[in-house]
Amino acid sequence: MNPKIKNIMKKSFNIMLIGLALSIVFVPEVKAYAQQGLMKLGFFQPKLELPAEITGNANEPKLVKESNFKMSFVDAKGKSLSLEELKGKVVFMNIWATWCGPCIAEMPSIQKLYDKFKDKEDVAFVILEAESNKDKAVKFMTNKKLDLPVYFPIGNIPSEFFRGSLPTTVIFDKNGNVAHITEGMADYSGDDIVDFLNEVRNMK
Incomplete structure (x- = not known):
């Protein structure tokens, strides 16, 4: 092959790689697609642990009681x-934003989880768009063909369970205590989260 042509091809390939890398970093949809691929490989599994008050294991996280349930x-x-x-129900709350790549990546897995529990009277899902951008959130759900129950906060989200990281997922028990928090993206389509929610449902 002509050295000049070979050099041009090499430069073009490098430019393509740089473009792909920049897209993954700066374009939420592209980043989400890449992260969903990693989920399918088994990455980003949520670390699910029942509180120490339930298991009796001092090494488990403590139940956050008297959270701001108002x-x-x-x-x-x-x-x-x-x-x-919503007291009397187990609440699965996901705090997200339309521009957040990891939020976009995990949303299909939340839909799968929601489909398994949407008919359970003692379970509620709150998909909370953090910036109250109603038009963008509704458009996002429509474009992605998701039918999740989207809400928008009135006032600030309590710091007891939200420290600003997107996405953040919080699971409340039936008494309003925080039973679990995941900061960052996770795959909620597996059996582990189903089993965990059922355990929380059975907590007294």
């Missing part, structure tokens, strides 16, 4: 709801 939010149609109204 937080309120509103759905896309303007109907308000509070966590306090």
Whole structure:
């Protein structure tokens, strides 16, 4: 092969690699696609542990009692709801944003989990768009063909369970205590999270 042509091909390949790398870093959809591929390989599994009060194991995380369960939010149609109204149910809350690549990546797995529990009267899902961008959130769900229950916070999200990391997933027990928190992306399509939610449902 002509050395000049070979050099041009090498430069073109390097430019393509740089372009792909920049896309993964700066384009949420591309980044999400790459992260979903890693999920399929078994990465990003949530670390699920029942609180020490339940298991009796001092090495387990402690149950966060008396969390700010008076937080309120509103759905896309303007109907308000509070966590306090959801007492008596296990609440799976996912805090996300439309521009967040890891949030986008994990959303299909949350849909799969939701499909397994949406008919359970003692389980509620709150998919909380952190920036209250209703139009973008609704458009995102429509484009992705997701039917998750999306809400928008009224006021600040309590720091007891949200420190600003997106995505953050919080599971509340039926008494309003924080039974689990995951900061960062995770795959919620597996059996482990189903078993965990059922364990929390059976907590007294």
